[in-house]
Amino acid sequence: MHPTKKDILSALIRYNFVLKILERITSNVESKNIKDKRWFIFSEKIARKYLNQAYTFQQIIQDDIYFEKGNEDIRFVDFSSMFSLLRIQLETYSVFYHLFADKCHIEEKIIRFRLWELDGLRSMERYEKPNDADVSKRLSKNKEDIEYCISVIRGFDFFKNLDSNQQDWLIKYANWKFSSESLKNKNKKKWKLSINDMIINTGLSESLFRDWYSFTSTHTHSSYWSVIQNDTLTLEEKITMEYIAIMQGGFVTSFFIKDFCGIYEIARLVLDSLTKNEREVIDSFDDNGRKNEKELR
Template sequence: MKILKHPFESNPDEFYEYLLLGPLTAIYLAKKKTQFNIIKEFSNLLIDKFAIHSSSFFHLSKGIIELKKSNEKIKMKGFDLFTVNSTFRTMMESYATFNNIFVEPKSEEEEEFRFLLWKLDGLFDKEKFDIGENDFPEAKELLERDKKILAETVAKIEACNFYNVLPKLELEKVYKPDKSKTNWRFLIDDNLKVTPLKITDLIKHTCKTKGFINNYRYTSTHAHTNYLSIEHFKQTRGIPIPDEYVNPITKLAIYLTCLMISDITLIDDNAKKVFQNLPNEVKEYVTGITKAIKKQ
């Protein structure tokens, strides 16, 4: 990706805060004014999730741990490497999920199909919880309710138009309810050929650039606590983290926010109108970053 040089990037912290509290908030509030059904409600909830994680990431990346070398005159802040990186990983996943379910589809029918697969995937995951009928007073009722919701979701999937359009062999790539398997992450071409995606593939498809892809892999090592993450911890423990380390990931967070803003305007007319009223230099920046990433 060719990094766009812009005056905003001279102080990424301030611009990132502005994007979160200004354009993203205004555009999201405009989208919420649009009449929506249960599926669209979940698109808003994913934006909420992205925004909350973004706020946490912003504050965490400024340093929250006071180092031993601090004194009454000079406060030295440390960097919670694991939490910052794990939070950014979650931000990427939240954006990629939003994009794949609500922006990628070429029709309302496809959006409904993807959403129901996503819901069913979550219900299958919930089935794996180790809960017995006698574990607590409401356990039996809860388990019965979950089974009912799962059955209703399967019925809705098999009744939706997009399900009935897909060839059987393509459908089986993403939908195997008899084996409690489904995959809402997929691409589909004009010939209805389906390509299932793993989460890393989805990040590659939605975020595209090496910076995001490598950062997703890097932050995953911190989320899962492997050797590499502990080695990084050893190298950075008790040491003030310089701007040269923090600024690149903050810039990625800025780019990710630009992608989210652009996607919201693609699917909602109210949000698009608010975007058009932003200062020209902000519109140009958001549009330029988005085009540069999506052309990869």
């Protein structure tokens, strides 16, 4: 049975609600940390990036566009952009989780963050050209930041307890996509986590991962199927895909909310201020989209 337009409206109301709550949480955290320079304040910066992506997705699904085909107006839906945005949001969330919300030792978490920062600083060096005073000054500051990142990483016992090959591998390539478990692998090629590994590690159920991430990938990479799909879908199939996309957006946004609450008390206060029915909207997305505790063990 295909979802109806009423089902889509209901899903859209829930999606807009969870997005509003994440915005409220992020704004509160930003206000609280306005002068804070500690490493974990970047969690709110990634949340803001996610929200920007989510608002673009929201704009796509809320505005109806029609074009003339023969003697009738045909509703235009760009599924490729819609599902590509969902994939980007899921990847943004997985980076947030890997750096700030993962249930690992705090030293491992900080090392991941500093390597992530190191990776970015080195990328900036590659793209910036020191042909004027302003850029040269910025590059000089970059070098200081790079040295600081490396010194912080080398100071942790977690890093000191790794063998020299692993230490060199982390620093030389700024390999922030690792875990203590991946480093136990005898095969060096498996030390680095793939984006798929990082997404699965968030607790996303494997069925959702298969049906969601794999499907969105076909649109992101313009596969043969994605190119012809918009022209071959029936109206009922288009409604179904819209419904699925909106629900998926609700899932990942609720994951973000719950994980933010594990980092900041001010985020938990927002969640605690919701009515029972409002809280159930977020809880239902989180409960149905993640593995249960037994599966995680």
